Amino acid sequence: MLVDAVVADRRVSARVRVPPGEVVALLGANGAGKSTLLGVAAGLLRPDRGRVELDGRVLLSVGTSGPDDTSAAAGAPGGPVDVPPHRRGVALLAQEALLFPHLSVLDNVAFGPRAAGAGRRAARQSAQRWLERVDVAHLADRRPGQLSGGQAQRVAVARALAAQPRALLLDEPMAALDVAAAPEVRQLLRRVLSAPPTGSAPPVLLVTHDPLDALALADRAVVLDAGRVVEEGPVREVLAQPRSAFAARLAGLDLLAGTAASGGLLTAAGHPVAGVLDPGCRPGEPAVAVFSPAAVAVHRDHPAPGASSPRNALAVTVTAVEPRGALVRVRARLEAGAAEALEAGPVLAADVTAASAADLDLVPGARVWFAVKAAEVAVHAARR
Structure with missing residues (x-):
């Protein structure tokens, strides 16, 4: 058909x-x-x-x-x-x-x-x-x-x-x-x-x-x-390696769009994201960086560089905090200049414990940092 x-x-x-x-x-x-x-x-x-x-x-x-x-x-x-x-x-x-x-x-x-x-x-x-x-x-x-x-x-x-x-x-x-x-x-x-x-x-x-x-x-x-x-x-394959914002949300993953670069991704706003490139992903071509909310750590202050693996630090503003059993899902929007927003509303998520959410005072409007190791970020080629 x-x-x-x-x-x-x-x-x-x-x-x-x-x-x-x-x-x-x-x-x-x-x-x-x-x-x-x-x-x-x-x-x-x-x-x-x-x-x-x-x-x-x-x-x-x-x-x-x-x-x-x-x-x-x-x-x-x-x-x-x-x-x-x-x-x-x-x-x-x-x-x-x-x-x-x-x-x-x-x-x-x-x-x-x-x-x-x-x-x-x-x-x-x-x-x-x-x-x-x-x-x-x-x-x-x-x-x-x-x-x-x-x-x-x-x-x-x-x-x-x-x-x-x-x-x-x-x-x-x-x-x-x-x-x-x-x-x-x-x-x-x-x-x-x-x-x-x-x-x-x-x-x-x-x-x-x-x-x-x-x-x-x-x-x-x-x-x-x-x-x-x-x-x-x-x-x-689409759910495991999404190339679009909707597929990433459907799969419960975070996604940033841009172009492939040596060692990761460069967002449209010019922010570098360290990650692991797929074999078929060539620098300069459209690409997406995908990672799990479980791989994201939340910090009040800019996190220090990781000792064993490069870490990405993204400045975000919390938009929602949702209880999920023993964990809390923190949704946040990338701040201007950090990366290009994919669409209106929250674009990234992090899963933290309830105790961490309370200690960090994670409420809508709070400005925090999302940190994720480069080894947890997969960069895939995207459709032009």
């Missing part, structure tokens, strides 16, 4: 390809363009320019013609193509189950096969099999209003897959579930996506903010920032 779209008023210009049988996690902050791409793929949003292909079939092709030009929506030669949502063979599973309230669970799941032309009996038999696969066959006669959130989402999964879609779009399917139901539905999705009954798995595009969803369900991750693809690769 190919989704290539430019949506000018949302400042989105991105291209994502999902091979058959692969699950791609689409990651990014709110407003990055994730739902826009999903809407284009599903046929719910027409871009200014773009193309959607699935199994060699063009579902959307619009170029310089305006969005109101539908003269060739059915695929007239040389004109725009815009196949309507119900004819695309694409299933969308949203945050809310969105089941038909007037139908039973069984008939909700049978809706897809019926819409595809199956007879009532065959559609119901298919629906029953899918309800068994998602472990809610005993709820077949209930109405959606009688289901819990987790049960309803299981039925929604069955309904989406019973239609035998050629592509599956998942829009944060666990976001509306409680802490008990979310792991169950995640495990369910992992099971049904990894073992399709037909033997051929459709391409799956998953929008999520949860690293657990990406790790458990996806083969590859694509990170969007301000409507552009800024990073992509195997999920574990």
Whole structure:
């Protein structure tokens, strides 16, 4: 599946390809363009320019013609193509189950096969099999209003897959579930996506903010920032060696951007950061320095140079202090001149003990120093 779209008023210009049988996690902050791409793929949003292909079939092709030009929506030669949502063979599973309230669970799941032309009996038999696969066959006669959130989402999964879609779009399917139901539905999705009954798995595009969803369900991750693809690769690689601010936050890591330099990184503001360069990271090229909040020591005064390893000392202003069990996470913004802020709000974090937080009087507004050994800082090549 190919989704290539430019949506000018949302400042989105991105291209994502999902091979058959692969699950791609689409990651990014709110407003990055994730739902826009999903809407284009599903046929719910027409871009200014773009193309959607699935199994060699063009579902959307619009170029310089305006969005109101539908003269060739059915695929007239040389004109725009815009196949309507119900004819695309694409299933969308949203945050809310969105089941038909007037139908039973069984008939909700049978809706897809019926819409595809199956007879009532065959559609119901298919629906029953899918309800068994998602472990809610005993709820077949209930109405959606009688289901819990987790049960309803299981039925929604069955309904989406019973239609035998050629592509599956998942829009944060666990976001509306409680802490008990979310792991169950995640495990369910992992099971049904990894073992399709037909033997051929459709391409799956998953929008999520949860690293657990990406790790458990996806083969590859694509990170969007301000409507552009800024990073992509195997999920574990993206989370272990992030090249973007969002991926670093998702992985619970600190990140500074700049250019690679001998012995580390030079931020855009000209501040040197000592670190260990990846073999493929060449001086002068775009790069990011990544380190764990657990590797950061907090000082009231400028720390003395380390005896065994060079240390980075960053002047910061505390913005938040968050209890985390036995530890406290201190979030802080780099002071002007120390490094270029990646975006508004806190950009770095340090994990310290509660006793240390009290001794250092770490409160919002406090000016302190974050220190981290060069050996704890990994410098990776970044996308231009």
